[in-house]
Amino acid sequence: MNQPDRFDPLDPATQPVVPVPGYPNTIRRNPSRAAFRRVLTRTELTGPLDLAEKLRPGDDNLAVLAPGRMAQGQLIHVGGRVLDEDGRPVAGAIVELWQANAGGRYFHPIDQRDAPLDPDFIGNGRTRSDDSGRYGFFTIKPGAYPVPDSGRWWRPPHIHISVLGPGSLMRLVTQMYFPGDPLNAIDRILNAVPDAAARARCIAGFLPPEAVEGDWQGFTHDLVLRGRHATPPL
Amino acid sequence: MTPRPNAPLVPTAWATIGPFFPQTFFRDGDNDLTRLAPDAPQTAQGRPFWLTGRVLQEGGGPCVNAVLEAWQADAAGRFRHPRDPAWQQADPGFLGWGRAWTDAEGCFAFRSILPGGYQDASGPRAPHINLAIIGSGIMGRLATCVFLPDFAEANAADPVLSSLPAPLRPLLVARADGQGPDGAPRFSLDLLLRGDAAEETPFFED
Numbered sequence: 001m002n003q004p005d006r007f008d009p010l011d012p013a014t015q016p017v018v019p020v021p022g023y024p025n026t027i028r029r030n031p032s033r034a035a036f037r038r039v040l041t042r043t044e045l046t047g048p049l050d051l052a053e054k055l056r057p058g059d060d061n062l063a064v065l066a067p068g069r070m071a072q073g074q075l076i077h078v079g080g081r082v083l084d085e086d087g088r089p090v091a092g093a094i095v096e097l098w099q100a101n102a103g104g105r106y107f108h109p110i111d112q113r114d115a116p117l118d119p120d121f122i123g124n125g126r127t128r129s130d131d132s133g134r135y136g137f138f139t140i141k142p143g144a145y146p147v148p149d150s151g152r153w154w155r156p157p158h159i160h161i162s163v164l165g166p167g168s169l170m171r172l173v174t175q176m177y178f179p180g181d182p183l184n185a186i187d188r189i190l191n192a193v194p195d196a197a198a199r200a201r202c203i204a205g206f207l208p209p210e211a212v213e214g215d216w217q218g219f220t221h222d223l224v225l226r227g228r229h230a231t232p233p234l
Numbered sequence: 235m236t237p238r239p240n241a242p243l244v245p246t247a248w249a250t251i252g253p254f255f256p257q258t259f260f261r262d263g264d265n266d267l268t269r270l271a272p273d274a275p276q277t278a279q280g281r282p283f284w285l286t287g288r289v290l291q292e293g294g295g296p297c298v299n300a301v302l303e304a305w306q307a308d309a310a311g312r313f314r315h316p317r318d319p320a321w322q323q324a325d326p327g328f329l330g331w332g333r334a335w336t337d338a339e340g341c342f343a344f345r346s347i348l349p350g351g352y353q354d355a356s357g358p359r360a361p362h363i364n365l366a367i368i369g370s371g372i373m374g375r376l377a378t379c380v381f382l383p384d385f386a387e388a389n390a391a392d393p394v395l396s397s398l399p400a401p402l403r404p405l406l407v408a409r410a411d412g413q414g415p416d417g418a419p420r421f422s423l424d425l426l427l428r429g430d431a432a433e434e435t436p437f438f439e440d
C-alpha cells in the first residue's frame with residue numbers, strides 16, 4: 001500500500017480526560033489498562049464506504065414530527081461541513097443527531113427526570129453530507145438538565161452528534177454546545193478536554209439573522225473527523 | 235427476521251448523560267451483516283453464523299444501552315474498500331458492517347457470514363470481527379477484535395492476537411455456543427470493559 005499506515009497520532013490535550021467527577025460511567029466503563037498498540041492491517045484501515053442503504057438518511061427535520069405537529073421551543077437550524085484531517089470535505093457521511101427537548105428531557109425510557117415530555121418531539125434525526133461535505137438539521141434548541149447525584153452539575157444545552165464517514169477511521173461521536181451559554185464554562189464533560197482550542201471546536205457558531213433565510217436561528221458547526229484540528233470525541 | 239435485544243431499559247439516573255442513543259435509531263436487521271439493508275434479502279456469500287455476548291462494566295454488571303459496531307471481511311477475506319488491494323473482487327452482496335445495542339442484561343447479537351482470513355504485510359490475519367463500543371461514559375470508542383475458536387492454528391499465527399500477552403489472548407476468542415434461531419452456529423464472547431487484569435477485555439488503540 002502506498003498510503004500511510006497510520007494517521008498522525010491525536011494530541012492527548014485534545015482528548016477528554018476520564019474519569020469525569022460525578023459521572024460514574026466514566027470509571028465503570030473505561031478500561032483500567034491502556035489500549036494496546038497493534039500493527040495496522042487492512043482490517044483496521046478499511047470500513048464501509050457508504051452506509052446510506054443500511055442507515056437511511058432523509059430525517060433532517062426534528063422540529064416537525066408530522067404535518068401540523070411542531071415541537072415546542074426555539075426553532076433552530078444546525079449545519080456545517082464534515083471535514084477530514086486536511087480540511088477537505090467528506091461527502092456521503094452519515095450524520096446522526098440526538099438531543100433533549102426544550103425542557104431538557106430526553107424521549108428515552110432511561111430518562112425519568114421530572115421535566116415535561118413534548119408529545120411532538122422525539123429528538124433524533126439522520127442525514128447524509130452532500131458532495132461539498134455539507135450537512136444540516138432543523139430542530140429546536142434543547143434545554144439544560146441537571147445530572148442526578150452529581151453535586152449540582154447541570155449539562156448546558158447540547159446536541160449529540162455521530163458521524164460515520166467512509167471507512168472505520170472516519171468515525172466520530174461528539175457533542176455540540178451553543179455559544180455564550182454560562183453553563184458551558186462549568187460543564188464537566190467539555191472541561192474534560194484539556195486544550196482550550198479543542199474545547200472551542202465543540203461550540204457552534206451563531207449566524208447573524210441576516211445570514212439566515214428563514215424564521216429560525218442559525219448555528220454553524222463543522223465536524224472534523226481526524227487530524228490535529230479534529231473535533232474532540234465526547 | 236433476526237431477534238434484537240429489545241427489553242425495556244432499566245432506569246438508572248447516572249446513565250442520563252453521555253451518548254444516549256435513541257432507541258428509534260435502531261431497526262430490526264441493523265445487526266445483520268448478511269444484508270445490504272435491514273429490509274433487503276440476504277445476499278452475502280458464505281456460511282452464516284451468530285456472534286452474541288454481553289457487555290459488562292466494572293463489578294460485572296451489565297452495560298446497558300451500549301452500541302456495538304461490527305466490521306469484518308467477506309467470506310474470501312476481502313474488504314470492499316480501496317485500501318484492500320483485492321477490493322474490486324470483494325463480495326458485492328456483503329456490506330461487512332452492522333450495529334447492535336445492548337439490552338437490560340447487556341446482551342447483544344450480530345448475524346453475519348464467517349469472515350475469511352488474508353495475508354497481510356505483517357503476517358497472516360486469522361478470520362476476525364472488529365468491534366467498536368460506544369456508550370455513556372465511554373469518550374470516543376473502545377476498539378477490539380474477536381476471533382473464532384474453529385481457527386486455532388490461524389489464531390496462533392495472527393500478528394495482532396499474538397502481540398498480546400499470552401494470558402490475555404483467550405479473552406478475544408469467542409466460544410462455540412450452539413446454534414442461533416436459524417440453525418446457524420453461534421459463538422459467544424463477553425466483553426468486560428473494566429475489571430481484574432486477568433478478565434478485562436483487551437482493547438486496541440484506535
Ligand SMILES: [Fe+3]
Nearest residue numbers: 160251252254
Ligand atoms: Fe445529553
